[in-house]
Amino acid sequence: MDKDTAIKIVDLYKNFGSQNVLNGINLEIKHGEITVIIGKSGGGKSVLMKHLISLLKPDMGEIWIDGVDITKLKERELNEVRKKFGMLFQEAALFDSMNVIDNVAFPLREHTKLPEKEIIRLAEEKLKNVGLSGFGYKMPSELSGGMKKRVGLARALINDPDIILFDEPTSALDPIISLTILDLIKETQERFKKTYVIISHDILGMFRIAHKVAMLYNGKIIEYGTPENVKKSENEEVKEFLKATGIPGFVGGVL
Amino acid sequence: MINLFSLDRIYHPATSVLRQLGGMALMFFSSIFYAFRRPWKLNYIFKQMEFIGVKSLGVVLITGTFTGMVLAIQTYYGFRKFGAEGLVGATVALSMTRELGPVLTSLMVTGRAGSAIAAELGTMRVTEQIDALIVMALNPIKYLVTPRVIASFFMLPVLTIISDFVGIVGGWLVGVKLLGINEGAFINKMIKYVDLEDIYDGLIKSACFGIILSVVACYKGFYTAGGAEGVGRSTTESVVIASVSILVADYILTSLMF
Incomplete structure (x- = not known):
């Protein structure tokens, strides 16, 4: 595992009954960066995030955090890993x-x-x-x-904590409050230089603060890179998803 | 990856019951296991003792008193037919200590505190508060289930003995003061026929009922799914399952004890 990699996900699979939610996820999240995972609602973003902190166990695959595969750990060892995490839940919890x-x-x-x-x-x-x-x-x-x-x-x-997970931090908020939350996320990250992982479908807001963007589609990461690169992606699904936002400057969006 | 031996694959009501029973047993044993692991959360236990015990006092006092009173009336009119009114006190006391004290107290606590436990844990589940505990590297069984099970185990016998006492006082009020039974006969027969063992056995039963009602309520709340509707369903199911289980357990315990 690379030294500047905080989380490495290798071939992660998860089914619920006959529904394949995660279909072979591979992703490396870098230390000290804001990585945003975007994707459709109900597309498995929350499921992926719950795997990062072992709230769910995968059917197959590995999740490496600081050189340890957490899918193999027992509850007590997991709790030691969890102490490195903070999490902001969708409804704050x-x-x-x-x-x-x-x-x-x-x-x-x-x-x-x-x-x-x-x-x-x-x-x-x-x-x-x-x-x-x-x-x-x-x-x-x-x-x-x-x-x-x-x-x-x-x-x-x-x-x-070294790693902070955000589950839809701006959902169900008005634009002004959303902006405040985004600013807070950016400001705290810049101050403490921790690893932030955010799942969201608030494309505009997230592209503003992300260092890296990953797109989840059909249980796979189909695009990963800086916001600038993802905006110009040639991948059809990414294009379609970003086009739907109708935001000027995005691939397929209004120019 | 299909596990043929997994019960999840067999959607049959019988396996669902078995799975739930197994889940409740596991929850009970893990709650006991965590009770002996540091750090001990005494403040959590005392808080639950207050909620399950102290706050149920009013309803238990009323239920106990009126049960004793009605028992006195019923037995008085029965016993008068063959001139055994003096046995009313003993009958009321025996019924209260052996049976009605523990069972009615447990049923009332199930309705009041059991439903609240299921609703509270259910809400915590659907609003991700239980997940938040896990993310903070804290064991939700230790924080949420253990204090409630321990508090119920200790508070149910306390409430039962209070219920026994006010039931007998209620019986005395109706029997002696209202219906004119001889007070000496009322008290003497009661002392003669009620053994300490009757009281102990009733208290042991109520401690068992305390475990049943708290484990069922915690299990149902803890594994709630499906938002507000799910919380409502868990609450109802926890009261129904706990009440029925208490009555079944009562039969089993009574046949073993007496």
Whole structure:
């Protein structure tokens, strides 16, 4: 495995009943970059992401993270690998029973022996980073969708993970909030230089922040490269997908 | 890659029942396993004890009292026919401690706390909160199931003994104060015919029912699929399955004990 490769996926297959969702995925995700995986809704993007953190087990194939094939690990060893990850879920997945600050502080409370004061200070700092200082004592049910995602981002970042996964970070948000989330993702990535993996079908937004774009189609990665290269792709499926966005400057789009 | 021996391949109601029973047994054993692994989550257990135990107190008090009262009326009119009104106290106490205390308490807790557990874990499942725990390298069985099973195991006997007590008090109120049974006979026969063993056995039963209701509710909630509708289905199924299982287990335990 290459030194600057954070995640290497080799021949990954996954079926649900008779449905082939992942059909031989091969992909290398580089350290310190934002890699965006685009593709149709229901095309297996979330399934692929769940494999990266072993929420799902593949039928066949390997996933190498820092030189370890995580598909072969036992639960306890997996948990050591998972500590390197943070994840922002589609609906943020904040714990309803806890207020915002406890949600953000939760990973620290469970995995470190830091004094309570320090934990609260760090959690408040992360909340400030996502523009939500002063919201610590609200319950998740009192927050809007965009705020929840920002709290989710603060929680994903609190342990300083090496790899952060984003499941549709801008879906179901208005354009302005989407932009704020995208800026936050870009800003935090530039500041901490961690590996970000994003799945999304928000083409315009994602091409703005991505270092690399991979297109998932029929359970395979059919295109991978910088946004500029992917925009000019000669692949028919990629062309069709990007054309559908109707965005000026994209292959097949309005010029 | 078709595994011929996998039960997933055989869509038959009987295998579904077997699979669920197996799943519940596995969940129970892993929850016990994680109970002995550090770090111990005592605050989680106390929180569940409050929810399952303390907050069920009102409904248990009302159910227990009225059951004791109605038992006293029913047995009074039966026993009066052959002049055995004095046995009303013993009958109420025996029925409450051996049978009605544990069973009715467990059924009420199933309706109140079991349904809430299934709905809460079901919502956590469909909103990916359980996945979030796993991603944070935390074991959801240890955090969500173990505290609920332990809390039910300890709180059900406590609630049962309270139910036994208020049931007997209810029986005494109706029998002695309302229907005029001789108080001495009422109390003496009760002391004579009710052994400590009757109370113990009832408490053992209720601890078993506590495990049943919590494991069924956690299992149904934990494996919820299908959004809000799925949460509703899991909640209903957990109450029905737990209630029926408690009644079946009651027969088995009673025939073994008495």
